[in-house]
Amino acid sequence: MSLRVEAGQIFGIVGYSGAGKSTLLRTVNALERPTGGRVRVGDVEISALAGRELHRARQRIGMIFQQFNLLRSRTVYKNIAYPLKLAGLGEAQILDRVEELLAFVGLSDKALSYPSQLSGGQKQRVGIARALANRPDVLISDESTSALDPQTTGEVLDLLRRANREYGTTILLVTHEMDVIREICDRVAVMQDGRVVEHGDVFDVFAHPQHPTTRRFVSSVLHHLPSDETLRRIRARHPGRLVQLDHAPDESSDPLVSRVARDHGVGLEVVYGGVGELQSRRFGSLTIEVSGAEPAVEAAIVDLVASGRAAEVTHA
């Protein structure tokens, strides 16, 4: 597979359990070695490094974990100081930097606490502070919010977004939650069976998912597309032909629907759908039943499809 993450991006990798997301992520800091191919971070070919050079390269790559992986025998302060010590900073510099990081993650009052005294969200914030300590170019995150409740997940994602904006840190994150992708990612790759089956701009992938796996992920968070099950129930109640219409991104109400209804004298009823926002663009789709005399229905559907935003629903 070939995957390129541009500097400054937040890049998400999504896939079901066992898809190989962690394995791929861990090649980025060479915790895992590819059997073939190369992994480059900036202009360093990390997959070819060993020994001290590898250790130094890893100091430029922060990593956060699902289970936080803090050192329980050390205070919050000492946890964050650990990578700074590795990088050879003096005590005075370490003190300044740790205080700065604690302020950044909002835990200045917890410096002397031990990890066991913190909540999950606080632990992950310490994890983020630790990962950012040496001002890494890249931050990699393996399911860093999967052990957290939705509220805390939001706080952690906010923090990652701030790290990206304020420090310009490139973030590569792995998740099985499409919500996380929708919240903070610019680009996304979908993995299955050890391969990337689809990747692109988050908006494009959400708007036009190509691969069946992608479609399932998208519909898991955007409930505007009926599942096959739902579709069967809709069909039972609505005998007419169904059309799926993408919402025009920039219009508040859709003139197409009312125009087609008027021109062809057909009934258009929304039977399913939703409109929301994605990366601050309007986004969604409607499933519409077209009813009336047969030739008029056919003409209306042809007209709708010609808009480029609609397709007749033929399955289920």
Add this chain to the structure above:
Amino acid sequence: MRETDFGAFLPRLGDALLETLLMVTGAFLFAGIIGLLLGLLLYASRPGNLLENRVVFAVLNVVINVVRPVPFIIIAIAIIPFTRLLVGTSIGAGAAIVPLTLAAAVAVARIAESNLVAVDPGAVEAGFAMGAGPARVLFTIVVPEALGPLVLGFTYIVVALVDASAVAGVIGAGGLGDLAIRYGYQRFDTLVVVVIVVILIVLVQAAQLLGDRIARAVMH
């Protein structure tokens, strides 16, 4: 039963206590260091771990498994020539430190190994991800993370050494166990036996209390 002659017994009791303390602390120090090193080596060389080395791991494993099940009294007798070579004599508390160290070191090795293995692999992985090398991970992450249980394991060894030192007494090491048997048991003097047993219990209690305290102080 006969009257205990305290005038003669008390000085001997003091000597025996010192001999026991010498055996226990001496063997504990040597066995602690040797055993901890062996435990670290076992942990690090274990397949899949940070300095994986199948040969080292297999050899250590076999050696430890051979020594461990041998009863202490047999070890003590079997290595008499070695003890003589090392300290010039096989008699006395000083000489007893040699077999005590050997027996305790393999026990410490296993205790250390199992406590190190129990350290969260996530913490180890975080260390590597931050750019620490294997030795650094071993000494600044694995050992500190295992410190609490390690202290408790070492405490257990101190208690076992008090026990084994009494056995060593039988083959000429002196100490409280020897005194209990020669002065008390063989002369049918129950009081002497009771006094010595109480002292042993107090020693063990003190060691356990101290160990618990230290363990609690290092665990968070």
